[in-house]
Amino acid sequence: MTETIEPGAVEYPALPGRGEYTEEARRARLEWLRAATGAALGSLETSTIDPRSLTGNVENFVGGIEIPIGLAGPLLFDGQRARGLVTAPLATTEGAMVASVSRGAKAITLAGGVASRVISQRMTRAPVFEFAGLGEAAEFARWVVGRKDALDRQIAAVSTHSRLVELDPVQLGRSVHLRFVYETAEAAGQNMTTVATWRACRWIHDQLAAGSVPVPVWSAIEANLSGDKKFTRLNMIAGRGTRVVAECVLDEATVRRVLKTTPGAIDRLYRISVVAAQQAGMAGHDIDAANVIAALFVATGQDIACVHESGAGLFSVDVSGGELRATLVLPSLVTGAVGGGTGLAPQRDCLEALGCTGEGGAARFAEITCGFALALNLSTMAAITSGQFADAHERLGRGRRVNWLRPEDLGPALLRPMLAASLDAPGLDVTAVAPIEDAPRSSLITELTSRGERRKTTGVFPLRVTWVRRDGDDPKQTDLVVKVKPLDQEVAIEAAKLASLCGGRLAEVYPRWRDATGFGGVHTREPAVYRSADPALRAVLPETYGVFEDPAREAHVIVMERLGTGVILKDTVDEPEAWRPRHIAAALRGIASVHAAWLGREEEVRGWLGAARTAESMTAMRELWSAHLEHSAAEHPDLLDACAARRLEDVLDGLPDWWRRMEAMPRTLVHNDFNPRNIALRAADLSLVAYDWELATLHVPQRDLAELLAFVLSPEASEADVTAYLDLHREAVGAGIDPAAWRDGYRLALWDFALTRLQMYLMVHTHRELPFLRHVVPTALRLIEIEDAVEEAGRAG
Structure with missing residues (x-):
């Protein structure tokens, strides 16, 4: 049974420093909250926000929450206000969202860009006047329509930026809701139009009191007809905020290459989703424009509560002649370039980065928002049609x-x-x-x-x-x-x-x-x-x-x-020039001792570390290595050009034969990730320190050699350089190993590295830049070229 609390039994606490915008008051409120809740609140101990800057933005300030900002784009605009390449700062904690926006932006940009236009900019406030009867209400509605010019003069007296463009009385029984429709220049205008409308209402009351028109029995500045911070069908039709449209045309090749789907697949999903949206009662039709709108609102100091009404959209696609035309209308985007949180330093910086702080900034911001929201809609639809949407959210x-x-x-x-x-x-x-x-x-x-x-x-x-x-x-x-x-x-x-x-x-x-x-x-x-x-x-x-x-x-x-001051060359994956010949030799001698100790103990390694790849499994996986190559060549032609891709395709074609040969060679425990990300040398004696052994496996010892050389040699490496390190490693593993057989094993291990690990790196590089690939890929290709020449010379000899 719930205990009843008697009125007056609880003493209402007073927050300290009410109305004060000082650091001392903030600290006092923080200590009060700690005492009241028992929470440590360590993250609120300090704040980068000056309390004095928050007057009019927040009350009882106690601290700030930092939301990460990711850069999406750039996106090419051909708009009335937004033109050229624009990069958007998106404040979000939703993983993959920024990446998805960027993918859509890339597709649109490569296809020619997005056209954008602001159709209109409106802000509404709807005071209500209640009368004694229906007739009095109707008489007032007729009377007030003829007073627009006089009301406009009253509004101008309190706001230089609010211009009354429409006055629309809506009679509901004995009540008349009077929709004031304003243009508000660079501001969203919700506060300024409230002030202006209040001045107009006072004038109306004064006129009614002195005239023959019935006087209302009650009135209020707002009674919900304006739809402030709520989605309404009226605002979708008549507009509240900025009505903006963005459109792009994507050729089939770009859709296939960047969005990894087809115009027809997107069109099919669109048509099915329209019917489903109607069944669900959705107003309009949209995919996830609110993601971009919310992220831009947070980053630029917009009124976050307006995301609800601003996120309503009309998204459509059409396919003709193989091209995909996509359009997004945002009918009620409530945004501004001045006022509210836009004046706070980080938010102002983001607006400046978008070029939205001067005259026309509000319209430019609306076009940018609509363009990036269109990019996300397209990217998400592409992800759904290609199966990526569910995969990207999989969890164990x-x-x-x-x-x-x-x-x-x-x-x-x-x-x-x-x-x-x-x-x-x-x-x-x-x-x-x-x-x-x-x-x-x-x-x-x-x-x-x-x-x-x-x-x-x-x-x-x-x-x-x-x-x-x-x-x-x-x-x-x-x-x-x-x-x-x-x-x-x-x-x-x-x-x-x-x-x-x-x-x-x-x-x-x-x-x-x-x-x-x-x-x-x-x-x-x-x-x-x-x-x-x-x-x-x-x-x-x-x-x-x-x-x-x-x-x-x-x-x-x-x-x-x-590993601290006692080691050198740690984390030098982006500094191959730091690895001098004596360092490379030391690393090879160090890992060769492991190779020598485990050479020939294949069953022991398998039982210890688990199953290793075989010629049979590698051959079965050829479709994967082929798909990797196809992706790398398409996404990173600057690293893997058509000639290099063809050479690796030739290697792949012969995989069943050469992997079988490699499998028959003596194998050992290998690090299998042997590069400067995971190794260093002790400064005292240049002895090897190797860590991050999670990929350790059974392979030919030359596998570690091939990877290290790809990372530490230059794309200008000579055959003599490679031969010297091959001989050094071979001799360190064990005397009596045939040099020709050793070189053959190195060649095959190099091919294996280029087809598997290097392609995995390039896949990651698509989403997370790996700067070391700028020297690793050309060096690996150079090493393959050297081995091709050695093999050709051997045949000729």
């Missing part, structure tokens, strides 16, 4: 609740047993754990999965640990790194999302093979490597303090040394 299903690791779990309870065992100090106690703020670099795999299950703690966490061996000892500090790994299926899903967003044949083929792309077991494979007692392997690993695994919690954790 779990039949149970998982008690995932939390950041606070990476503390003394986890670390003490590991440090005690690794330092042979059973009485060791961890007294403090503090994060090291140095923006650690995660592996691409960990970075990929950060897009997925965000409630789960994964990534690389540098920590400073304070500990004592036993009570009474002086405390010591150790800097270490905790790596918390995602599950293999999480990685596979996120990689599949990228493939899906690429569209075309790659999106179609990838799902069939996503579990065979090398990500299986990545969460257990690396911990197994770090647990190994093999001396050769441990010699190249970072110092390992321990491994913690709890499958029920999906916890797979490695604790290792933090």
Whole structure:
């Protein structure tokens, strides 16, 4: 039974500093809120917003919430106010939305751009006058229509920017709602028209009191006919805010190449969706224009509550002669370039970036909003028709609740047993754990999965640990790194999302093979490597303090040394010139010791790290490698031109034969991601440190050699350079290996790298720029060219 609270039983609390716009008042309100709620509110401790700037924008200011802004576009405009390339700042936390807008913008721009026009700009306010009877109400309605000019003069006395363009009495019984329709220049005008209408209403009351027209028994400044901050059919027809239209024409080739679908498929979905929208009771027809509208509203200081009415749209497509014509009308876009939140510094900056702060800025902003909303509508429809929409939202299903690791779990309870065992100090106690703020670099795999299950703690966490061996000892500090790994299926899903967003044949083929792309077991494979007692392997690993695994919690954790000032060349993937010959030689000698130790132990490696690729599986996956090549050549012709693509297609054609030959060669444990993203050298003796072993597998030892050379040599590399490193690596793996057979294995491993890993990199590069590909791709192609020449010379000899 609910307890009844008697009136007056609760004393109403007073917020401190009411009406004060000072930092002191903000702090006082923050402390009051902490005391009232018990919440720490650490994120509100400081604010970059000057309280004095917020008068008229917010009351009882206590702090700000930062919303990330992503850049969408650019989009080519051919509008009345918006012309040329425009890049839009979109404030959002919805993953893939900015990317989808950008894809639509790219398609429209490559097809010739978007035409945009503002049709009209209106703002309405509708006061109500209630009379004693129907007749009096009708008499007032007739009388007031003839007073428009006089009312316009009254309005001009209080607002220089509000111009009354229409006066429309709407009688509903004894009440007359009087629609004042204004033009408001650069402002959205909701507040200024309220002031102007209030002045007009006072004049009306004065005139009625002195004349023969019936006097209302009651009146109010608004009674909901204006549809303020609500969607209404009246405003869709008559307009409230800016009525703006955007249109584009896309040729079939651009639709296929960029949107990865066809004009006919989009047209079919459109026609079906129109009927469904009618059945659902949708007013108008739209896909997701509100996404762009809300993001631009937040970024530029518009009235966010107006998204509801502003998001109503009329989207249509038409196909003729193979071309797709798409049109979007936004009939009631409530926006402005002055007033409200547009004057705050970050919001003003975004308006300036859009070129919307001067005369005509409001109209330009409306055209830009409509154009980018059209881009998103097209991109989303394309994603639905090609199956990408569902793929991009896939998540790993779990039949149970998982008690995932939390950041606070990476503390003394986890670390003490590991440090005690690794330092042979059973009485060791961890007294403090503090994060090291140095923006650690995660592996691409960990970075990929950060897009997925965000409630789960994964990534690389540098920590400073304070500990004592036993009570009474002086405390010591150790800097270490905790790596918390995602599950293999999480990685596979996120990689599949990228493939899906690429569209075309790659999106179609990838799902069939996503579990065979090398990500299986990545969460257990690396911990197994770090647990190994093999001396050769441990010699190249970072110092390992321990491994913690709890499958029920999906916890797979490695604790290792933090590589700091004692190493060189760490994270130099974008600096190939930093790798001098002595550095390359040192890295090759280091990994060769691992190759030598595991050479010929194939069954042991399989049992330890799981199944490896075979000639049979690679041959079965040829359709995937072909789709990758097709995508890379289409999306990145600056990196993989037609000639290079044809050469790799020739390699692919012969895959069944040469992979079978490679499979018959001696194989070993390979790092399989052996490049400057994942390796460094100890400064004292140039010994190798190799980390990020999640892709470790069974392969020919030359696989690591081929990848490293692609990353650290230049596109001008000579045959002599390559031969020298080949001989060095071969001799370090073991004397007596036939040089010709070794070179043949290197050639095949290089082909394998170019067809598989390099194409995966290029797929990621479509969505997340990988600057290192600017030198890796041409270098890999140069290495293949060198091997072609060596092979040709061998035949001629």
